[in-house]
Amino acid sequence: MQYHASHLMRAYARQPVSFVRGSGARLWDAQGVEYLDAIAGIAVTSLGHAHPEIAAAISEQAGLLLHTSNVFRIDWQERLGARLCALTGMQKAFFCNSGAEANEAALKLARLHGHRKQVAQPQILVMENGFHGRTLATLSATGNPAKQRGFEPLMPGFVRVPYSDLDAVRQAAARWPDIVAVLVEPVQGEGGIRVAAADYLRGLRALCDQHDWLLMVDEIQAGMGRTGAWFGHQHAGITPDVVTLAKALGNGFPIGACLARGQATDLFSPGQHGSTFGGNPLACRVACSVLDIMARENLPERAALLGTRLLDGLQRALGSHPDVVAIRGQGLMAGIELNRNCNELVGRALAEQHLLITVTRDNTIRLLPPLVCDEAQIDDIVARLAHLLSPTASDGPAAPSETTPQEAAA
Ligand SMILES: *Cc1c(COP(=O)(O)O)cnc(C)c1O
Numbered sequence: 001m002q003y004h005a006s007h008l009m010r011a012y013a014r015q016p017v018s019f020v021r022g023s024g025a026r027l028w029d030a031q032g033v034e035y036l037d038a039i040a041g042i043a044v045t046s047l048g049h050a051h052p053e054i055a056a057a058i059s060e061q062a063g064l065l066l067h068t069s070n071v072f073r074i075d076w077q078e079r080l081g082a083r084l085c086a087l088t089g090m091q092k093a094f095f096c097n098s099g100a101e102a103n104e105a106a107l108k109l110a111r112l113h114g115h116r117k118q119v120a121q122p123q124i125l126v127m128e129n130g131f132h133g134r135t136l137a138t139l140s141a142t143g144n145p146a147k148q149r150g151f152e153p154l155m156p157g158f159v160r161v162p163y164s165d166l167d168a169v170r171q172a173a174a175r176w177p178d179i180v181a182v183l184v185e186p187v188q189g190e191g192g193i194r195v196a197a198a199d200y201l202r203g204l205r206a207l208c209d210q211h212d213w214l215l216m217v218d219e220i221q222a223g224m225g226r227t228g229a230w231f232g233h234q235h236a237g238i239t240p241d242v243v244t245l246a247k248a249l250g251n252g253f254p255i256g257a258c259l260a261r262g263q264a265t266d267l268f269s270p271g272q273h274g275s276t277f278g279g280n281p282l283a284c285r286v287a288c289s290v291l292d293i294m295a296r297e298n299l300p301e302r303a304a305l306l307g308t309r310l311l312d313g314l315q316r317a318l319g320s321h322p323d324v325v326a327i328r329g330q331g332l333m334a335g336i337e338l339n340r341n342c343n344e345l346v347g348r349a350l351a352e353q354h355l356l357i358t359v360t361r362d363n364t365i366r367l368l369p370p371l372v373c374d375e376a377q378i379d380d381i382v383a384r385l386a387h388l389l390s391p392t393a394s395d396g397p398a399a400p401s402e403t404t405p406q407e408a409a410a
Contacts, residue, residue, distance in 0.1 A: 022049025046248040057289040076284035090259035095279030099220035099246035100133025105258035112267040114180035122180040127163040129191035166203040181214035186232025189221035193335025201236035216242035224248035228304030228331030255283040299371040307331035313382035336365040353384040
C-alpha cells in the first residue's frame with residue numbers, strides 16, 4: 001500500500017488488511033486472497049457484499065435524484081416509513097444516518113414525553129453493558145465505563161440498572177419518580193451477546209405500562225432479521241413505543257430510523273428535530289430494496305435456521321474446549337466467551353484462517369455472519385474457528401471441505 005494510516009485519527013485499532021471487493025460472505029484483498037466474512041461489517045451487510053439488486057438501486061437512483069431536503073416531500077421516505085411501521089407495529093418514522101442518531105431521536109422523544117407529563121428533570125432507565133452509540137448522549141446511555149472514560153462530564157438524565165433484572169427496575173421505579181422511559185437492547189451485542197429472555201421484555205413492557213414510561217427498544221444490531229425474527233423484541237410478542245434501527249437497514253448505505261407509536265408518535269412538532277441528509281431519496285430507496293430482498297427470501301426465517309446450525313456447530317466443536325466459558329446467541333448473533341482476554345484472535349483469525357471475526361468485552365468472540373450465507377459457509381466458519389482455537393493450530397486456513405466441525409475439534 002502506498003498510503004499509511006498516519007493521517008487518520010487513532011480512533012480505531014485497525015488490522016493490517018484492506019479489502020478491494022466482495023461477493024456475498026466473501027471478500028478479497030488487493031493480492032486476490034479470499035476471506036470469509038463472519039461479521040458483515042458489524043451486522044451491516046446482512047445481504048452480503050455487492051448484492052446486485054442493491055447495486056442497481058443505488059446506481060439507478062443516483063442517476064435520478066440523490067438529495068432534495070426535508071423541506072419537501074420525499075416519496076421514497078414516505079414509502080419506507082410505511083413499510084417499517086407495518087413490520088414493527090409503529091405508526092411514524094424519523095430518518096437519520098446512523099444508529100447513534102436514531103437513539104438521539106429516541107432520547108429526545110423520551111424527554112419530550114417527560115416534559116409533557118410535567119417532569120422537569122426526566123430520567124431514562126438504561127442497562128449495564130448496554131451500547132447505544134458514541135455521541136455524547138448515546139455514550140452517556142451506554143453502560144461501558146471504558147468507552148466513556150475521558151469524555152466526562154457525561155450527559156445527565158440516565159439511571160442505570162443491571163440487564164435482565166426486573167427487580168432492579170422495580171427498585172429504580174420506587175427510588176426515581178422522574179423516570180419517563182426505558183432504553184434497552186433485545187440482545188446486547190457489544191455487551192457480549194446477551195439475549196434478553198422473553199419474560200424480561202414482557203416484564204419491562206408491563207412496568208412501562210404501569211408507570212407510563214416509554215419502552216424504547218434499540219434494534220440497531222439485533223433488528224432487520226438477524227435474530228431470526230424481523231426484530232429481536234418480536235420473540236417476546238411485545239410492542240414497544242419506540243424502535244431504533246440502523247446498521248443492516250441500508251446494507252452498508254448509511255441510514256438510521258427512529259419509529260414510534262401511541263403517545264410517542266407525535267411528540268416532535270415541526271422544527272424540533274432534523275437532519276440534513278436524513279431520509280434522502282437514495283438512502284430510503286436502498287432501504288426499501290433491502291426490505292424487498294429480506295421479505296422475498298424469508299431472511300429472518302433463514303437467520304433462525306442458520307443460527308441454530310451455527311450454535312449447534314459451535315457447541316459441538318468448542319463446547320468442551322478448556323478455554324470456552326459459554327456459547328450464546330440468537331439467530332445469527334453468536335458469542336463465544338473465553339476465560340481470557342482474546343483480542344489477539346481477531347488478527348490471528350484473519351492471518352491464519354482468512355476469517356473475519358470481532359471480539360467484544362475483551363473475552364467474547366462475536367459472530368454476525370451475513371444472513372445470505374449458505375450452510376457450507378456456516379460450517380466453514382465453525383471449522384475455521386475450531387482450527388483457530390485448537391492447541392495445535394497451524395498457519396494455514398482450515399480446509400472446510402475435508403474438515404467437519406467435529407473433526408476439527410478433535
Ligand atoms: C452499532 C450500534 C449503535 C450505534 O450505531 P452507529 O451507527 O455506530 O452510530 C447503537 N446501538 C446498538 C445496539 C448498536 O449495535
